[in-house]
Amino acid sequence: DQQVKQNSPSLSVQEGRISILNCDYTNSMFDYFLWYKKYPAEGPTFLISISSIKDKNEDGRFTVFLNKSAKHLSLHIVPSQPGDSAVYFCAASTGNQFYFGTGTSLTVIP
Amino acid sequence: EAGVAQSPRYKIIEKRQSVAFWCNPISGHATLYWYQQILGQGPKLLIQFQNNGVVDDSQLPKDRFSAERLKGVDSTLKIQPAKLEDSAVYLCASMGINTEAFFGQGTRLTVV
Numbered sequence: 001d002q003q004v005k006q007n008s009p010s011l012s013v014q015e016g017r018i019s020i021l022n023c024d025y026t027n028s029m030f031d032y033f034l035w036y037k038k039y040p041a042e043g044p045t046f047l048i049s050i051s052s053i054k055d056k057n058e059d060g061r062f063t064v065f066l067n068k069s070a071k072h073l074s075l076h077i078v079p080s081q082p083g084d085s086a087v088y089f090c091a092a093s094t095g096n097q098f099y100f101g102t103g104t105s106l107t108v109i110p
Numbered sequence: 111e112a113g114v115a116q117s118p119r120y121k122i123i124e125k126r127q128s129v130a131f132w133c134n135p136i137s138g139h140a141t142l143y144w145y146q147q148i149l150g151q152g153p154k155l156l157i158q159f160q161n162n163g164v165v166d167d168s169q170l171p172k173d174r175f176s177a178e179r180l181k182g183v184d185s186t187l188k189i190q191p192a193k194l195e196d197s198a199v200y201l202c203a204s205m206g207i208n209t210e211a212f213f214g215q216g217t218r219l220t221v222v
Contacts, residue, residue: 004152034210043114043201043213044153089152096141097166098211100152 003027004092006101014109019077021104023090026071030092030099035064035075038087038103047088048075080108112136114214116202122220128190131217135183135204141165143211144177144187145201153201159185192221 005024013019021035031052036044050057050064050073057064063076077084085108090101115134123129135142140161145153156175158165162182170177174193179185189196199218203211 006152009150036213041215041218043116043203043215046210046212049210096160096205097158098143098155100145100154102150102152 002102003030003099004090004101006088006090006104008104009102010105010107012107012109013080015082016079019075019080019084019106019108021075021077021088021090021106023073023075023101024071025073025092025099027092027094027099028071029094032093033064033066033073034091034093034098035062036089036091036100038089044089077106080106082108082110084108114202114204114212116200116214116217118217119215120218120220122222123192125194125221126191128188129192129219130189131187131200131202131219133185133187133202133204133214135185135202136206136212139204139206139209139212140182141205141211142179142185143201143203143205144185145203147199147201147216149198156187156200189219192219194221197221 034049035047037047038044066073087103089103142159144156147153157167157177159179177187199216201216203213205211
């Protein structure tokens with residue numbers, strides 16, 4: 001039972017444009033959401049998070065939007081850079097338990 | 111601040127052999143996780159420790175997998191005997207109070 005879903009396995013974006021990565025979840029008890037970035041042969045690294053009491057959190061070029069009624073969150077990267085090319089995992093948590101999506105592989109084309 | 115350390119980085123074993131992975135979490139982090147990530151999938155939780163106690167091991171295949179965190183710091187994950195479908199990256203993560211989870215680089219296991 002996949003509680004966190006990333007329906008786009010891959011995404012290609014031109015450098016300088018906006019990258020939008022989407023994530024859907026099913027459990028309304030999730031109260032904290034995170035995005036992790038993973039380069040090949042490395043572990044996932046934390047990128048940005050949002051609490052369920054907010055609908056937007058911004059950190060530099062990265063913004064996460066949360067739509068609780070739709071159980072949907074998205075990560076916006078503006079402007080996209082070639083170094084952003086990686087696999088992005090969405091994660092949702094309740095308490096100390098984390099559930100991950102299957103990841104979206106982002107390729108930023110120079 | 112030192113990150114989560116895992117060893118070995120890579121391991122190749124034959125099916126039915128046993129293997130052990132080691133994780134040293136970030137100092138002071140009480141929560142430790144072991145995840146299994148099969149190629150093309152997201153990390154799947156195997157076991158979660160709070161200090162040296164198990165919080166959740168519902169997805170751990172207990173007939174072949176075992177994990178311990180005896181002193182509430184380092185942890186080991188063991189597979190015995192290994193199957194071909196155990197080929198995956200095994201990720202260890204730790205989390206402190208009011209922090210996100212930090213991941214190690216993972217151990218890539220190949221069972222042949």
